[in-house]
Amino acid sequence: MDKNANTSRQNSLETKERLKIKKHEMRCQPPEERRHNFKEVPYGYSPEEAVEEAKRCIRCKKPYCIEGCPVNIDIPAFVKLIEEGDFLGAAKKIKENNSLPAICGRVCPQEDQCEKVCTIGKRKDTLSVAIGNLERFVADYESKYGDIHIETNKGKGKKIAVVGGGPAGLTVAGDLCKMGYSVSIFEALHEIGGVLMYGIPEFRLPKEILLRELKVLEDMGVEIFTNEVIGKTITVDELFNERGYSAVFIGTGAGTPKFLNIPGEELNGVYSANEFLTRVNLMRAYNKSEYDTPIKCGKTLVVFGAGNTAMDAVRTGLRLGYDDAIIFYRRSRKEMTARLEEVHHAEEEGVKFEFLINPIRFIGDENHNVTAVECERMELGEPDESGRRRPIPIKGSEFITPIDAAVIAIGTNVNPIVPSSTPGMSLNKWGYIIADENTGKTTKKGVFAGGDIVTGAATVILAMGAGKKAAVAIDKYLETGIW
Amino acid sequence: MYEIVGKKNLGEGINLYNISAPDVALKALPGQFIILRVNKNGERVPITIANSDKNDKTVTILVQTLGKTTHLLSELNVGDSLADVVGPLGVPTEIEKFGTVVCVGGGFGIAAIYPIAKAMKSAGNNVISIIGARSKGLLLMEDEMRSASNEVLVATNDGSYGSKGIVTDVLRELIYDKKIQIERVIAIGPVIMMKAVSDLTREKSIKTTVSLNPIMIDGTGMCGACRVLVDKKTKFACVDGPDFDGHLVDFDNLMNRLKFYKEEEKASYECHIKEHHKL
Numbered sequence: 152m153d154k155n156a157n158t159s160r161q162n163s164l165e166t167k168e169r170l171k172i173k174k175h176e177m178r179c180q181p182p183e184e185r186r187h188n189f190k191e192v193p194y195g196y197s198p199e200e201a202v203e204e205a206k207r208c209i210r211c212k213k214p215y216c217i218e219g220c221p222v223n224i225d226i227p228a229f230v231k232l233i234e235e236g237d238f239l240g241a242a243k244k245i246k247e248n249n250s251l252p253a254i255c256g257r258v259c260p261q262e263d264q265c266e267k268v269c270t271i272g273k274r275k276d277t278l279s280v281a282i283g284n285l286e287r288f289v290a291d292y293e294s295k296y297g298d299i300h301i302e303t304n305k306g307k308g309k310k311i312a313v314v315g316g317g318p319a320g321l322t323v324a325g326d327l328c329k330m331g332y333s334v335s336i337f338e339a340l341h342e343i344g345g346v347l348m349y350g351i352p353e354f355r356l357p358k359e360i361l362l363r364e365l366k367v368l369e370d371m372g373v374e375i376f377t378n379e380v381i382g383k384t385i386t387v388d389e390l391f392n393e394r395g396y397s398a399v400f401i402g403t404g405a406g407t408p409k410f411l412n413i414p415g416e417e418l419n420g421v422y423s424a425n426e427f428l429t430r431v432n433l434m435r436a437y438n439k440s441e442y443d444t445p446i447k448c449g450k451t452l453v454v455f456g457a458g459n460t461a462m463d464a465v466r467t468g469l470r471l472g473y474d475d476a477i478i479f480y481r482r483s484r485k486e487m488t489a490r491l492e493e494v495h496h497a498e499e500e501g502v503k504f505e506f507l508i509n510p511i512r513f514i515g516d517e518n519h520n521v522t523a524v525e526c527e528r529m530e531l532g533e534p535d536e537s538g539r540r541r542p543i544p545i546k547g548s549e550f551i552t553p554i555d556a557a558v559i560a561i562g563t564n565v566n567p568i569v570p571s572s573t574p575g576m577s578l579n580k581w582g583y584i585i586a587d588e589n590t591g592k593t594t595k596k597g598v599f600a601g602g603d604i605v606t607g608a609a610t611v612i613l614a615m616g617a618g619k620k621a622a623v624a625i626d627k628y629l630e631t632g633i634w
Numbered sequence: 635m636y637e638i639v640g641k642k643n644l645g646e647g648i649n650l651y652n653i654s655a656p657d658v659a660l661k662a663l664p665g666q667f668i669i670l671r672v673n674k675n676g677e678r679v680p681i682t683i684a685n686s687d688k689n690d691k692t693v694t695i696l697v698q699t700l701g702k703t704t705h706l707l708s709e710l711n712v713g714d715s716l717a718d719v720v721g722p723l724g725v726p727t728e729i730e731k732f733g734t735v736v737c738v739g740g741g742f743g744i745a746a747i748y749p750i751a752k753a754m755k756s757a758g759n760n761v762i763s764i765i766g767a768r769s770k771g772l773l774l775m776e777d778e779m780r781s782a783s784n785e786v787l788v789a790t791n792d793g794s795y796g797s798k799g800i801v802t803d804v805l806r807e808l809i810y811d812k813k814i815q816i817e818r819v820i821a822i823g824p825v826i827m828m829k830a831v832s833d834l835t836r837e838k839s840i841k842t843t844v845s846l847n848p849i850m851i852d853g854t855g856m857c858g859a860c861r862v863l864v865d866k867k868t869k870f871a872c873v874d875g876p877d878f879d880g881h882l883v884d885f886d887n888l889m890n891r892l893k894f895y896k897e898e899e900k901a902s903y904e905c906h907i908k909e910h911h912k913l
């Protein structure tokens with residue numbers, strides 16, 4: 152394993168020489184090929200490529216990258232270990248702060264986080280260290296060659312219930328289990344993983360990777376109950392009073408899709424992104440010969456929105472066999488919120504992008520199937536409350552595009568099942584749970600919350616970060632009894 | 635995991651199952667439903683809870699064999715297990731003392747209306763139930779309905795039992811000929827029946843609750859597949875319903891949405907039957 156490392160020589164690499172090394176892009180499945188399959192797009196680094204990329208880090212005295220990371224991974228330290236060929240050591244280093252690096256390496260918006268502030272990325276003629284790619288490499292390496300068994304402490308004798316098996320819930324569960332608590336995850340669906348399972352497609356995050364992480368949790372002794380809708384099957388209060396849990400963590404996500412509220416939205420062939428992606432991911436509709444849940448295909452698919460969800464939907468459409476898969480976005484290219492890599496990949500695969508376009512109605516045939524969408528063109532006005540320039544319709548710019556299906560990916564609202572069935576827990580004006588940023592404490596004793604159900608739709612790493620903080624706070628609460 | 639502990643064929647492709655589902659059985663209220671998967675590659679299929687037994691920790695469901703999933707289910711027997719059962723989902727039916735309540739059930743809707751009639755009666759209402767079938771032999775749950783109601787009226791298409799015709803004919807008679815003062819109507823059955831009942835009661839402004847059955851996936855408000863138009867607004871039947879005010883529901887939209895996957899469902903069913911006969 153150490154054959155690539157020549158520690159002494161590399162340690163003495165001069166900054167000047169490091170800056171000369173070109174960034175190593177990850178090799179990918181060719182676009183013409185991958186637009187027809189659901190296999191993962193990038194192949195990942197070879198050990199040689201990883202070591203070479205790691206050499207580009209200049210080991211800053213003030214590593215901005217660490218501050219840019221929502222969970223403050225010691226990036227220069229793990230990158231140095233890669234350079235030295237100690238890949239398992241690097242994985243261990245990352246896991247001090249992030250228990251799901253194989254997932255984060257794939258889905259974090261690095262260009263807005265660590266890689267955004269990386270010192271060498273800010274120079275004119277060098278690009279940031281590919282921190283995300285390196286994280287992904289060591290996590291995959293560890294899963295192949297390492298011992299991912301995790302030691303847990305001896306029983307603390309108290310039971311904790313985690314509601315929702317998304318990244319927030321999985322993190323809390325793992326951390327508390329390590330501390331020695333008995334932890335049960337209650338998940339509404341028949342499989343856990345949250346958005347990682349039902350939302351993010353196979354070609355971006357293979358299910359195998361998620362299942363590997365879930366197995367680690369199960370091996371540690373986390374109990375997993377699927378098909379339990381908290382608020383319906385059991386309430387939060389009953390978890391305390393009837394099931395004997397000492398603390399409850401709520402990580403139920405943001406999960407209710409927003410619609411456009413325009414005429415024709417009820418037509419067949421108009422989907423929320425969640426429905427479209429759930430059919431394909433959770434229910435595996437793309438594998439028609441083995442799974443029963445249906446999905447339609449046709450010539451033209453239009454996706455409204457420009458976040459990760461929209462990219463996932465439009466690229467899924469291509470893979471299902473739509474000839475044309477198009478993004479319609481009401482703002483401009485600059486305001487898109489999806490990860491940069493996904494936008495690049497989508498473009499390479501032949502996804503078309505149309506900007507400054509707003510849908511005003513869907514048009515259907517006598518069978519109630521959508522056949523076209525009428526849109527208007529927009530121009531950008533003054534900045535709005537989000538700081539982005541507000542799109543304003545251009546009069547007389549309406550036009551009609553024939554389509555076979557439309558996916559609406561314009562965000563989510565709070566799912567009210569848990570909030571409305573849990574008395575004594577305060578919500579903000581949008582219905583999200585109010586929780587302390589540093590501890591996840593809600594206004595209800597013994598109940599903690601984190602992830603999208605607190606922040607609204609955010610990111611995997613923020614959900615995990617919230618889970619980490621909550622685990623520490625739950626331990627403290629149960630040790631001291633002080634709320 | 636979710637074992638079938640009882641099964642009875644009620645004729646005409648309708649089966650009754652008692653399924654062991656302790657957490658669901660403890661919580662189920664009239665008007666709620668479960669989502670089940672027959673096997674691990676299967677669809678998620680919503681089915682109304684016809685009864686629940688807190689002691690046995692079972693729920694009773696009546697399922698009409700229509701396509702692949704319900705066919706697969708019909709092949710299971712006592713001792714077999716379902717891959718998944720989740721519930722109770724949806725908002726329970728509003729049960730209060732209204733006065734005279736008419737419960738209209740058609741097809742497997744009778745199974746859904748049964749717990750509601752029972753609860754309405756215990757709440758002190760005068761419950762008149764109207765149940766229908768094509769002919770006498772096909773009438774479901776008559777005895778149960780009799781015990782759950784103060785009066786049961788039967789309609790059969792061929793006139794072999796009760797009055798000849800359909801349930802709406804009987805309801806019209808109650809309202810217009812017998813001039814019975816009705817405080818509330820609950821109608822569950824085929825969409826076309828619920829629509830006809832709602833049209834009938836609208837004339838007299840009798841508040842009418844219907845239970846909608848759009849295509850669902852998660853049943854927790856996450857996907858929006860189950861959206862229906864009520865008072866021209868989008869509602870999610872799985873979390874906002876399945877009960878809605880029949881006078882405000884856009885039934886045509888619901889019927890159209892139910893048809894969306896007809897081709898795929900047919901192909902999947904035919905393929906299943908072909909394989910089935912090979913065995």
Ligand SMILES: Cc1cc2nc3c(=O)[nH]c(=O)nc-3n(C[C@H](O)[C@H](O)[C@H](O)COP(=O)(O)OP(=O)(O)OC[C@H]3O[C@@H](n4cnc5c(N)ncnc54)[C@H](O)[C@@H]3O)c2cc1C
Binds near residue numbers: 316339402461
């Ligand atoms: C299509 C898509 C693509 C995305 N891509 C990215 C990306 O590339 N990078 C990134 O950082 N972020 C991405 N995100 C956002 C990210 O996935 C979320 O911010 C993150 O998953 C939130 O985690 P969570 O644990 O709070 O909730 P979720 O992941 O939403 O998990 C919540 C879980 O709780 C369960 N649940 C809900 N209600 C109940 C209940 N009443 N009882 C029991 N269980 C319940 C749900 O079924 C679900 O499993 C994407 C989101 C989507 C939808």
Ligand SMILES: Cc1cc2nc3c(=O)[nH]c(=O)nc-3n(C[C@H](O)[C@H](O)[C@H](O)COP(=O)(O)OP(=O)(O)OC[C@H]3O[C@@H](n4cnc5c(N)ncnc54)[C@H](O)[C@@H]3O)c2cc1C
Binds near residue numbers: 699702846893903
């Ligand atoms: C709240 C609710 C309660 C219901 N209660 C009962 C009940 O008590 N007994 C009963 O027999 N049936 C009930 N249904 C209908 C039942 O879910 C469908 O008959 C079943 O899904 C058909 O599946 P299939 O694969 O056998 O048939 P398919 O060939 O797949 O479909 C036949 C027809 O059933 C409808 N359907 C298909 N998939 C779904 C789905 N995932 N969700 C809803 N409808 C679908 C469509 O209209 C379709 O055309 C209920 C539906 C809902 C929404």
Ligand code: SF4
Binds near residue numbers: 226
């Ligand atoms: S900011 Fe960039 S160059 Fe500096 S330590 Fe971090 S990764 Fe290395």
Ligand code: FES
Binds near residue numbers: 853854871
């Ligand atoms: S079934 Fe998915 S939101 Fe209702």
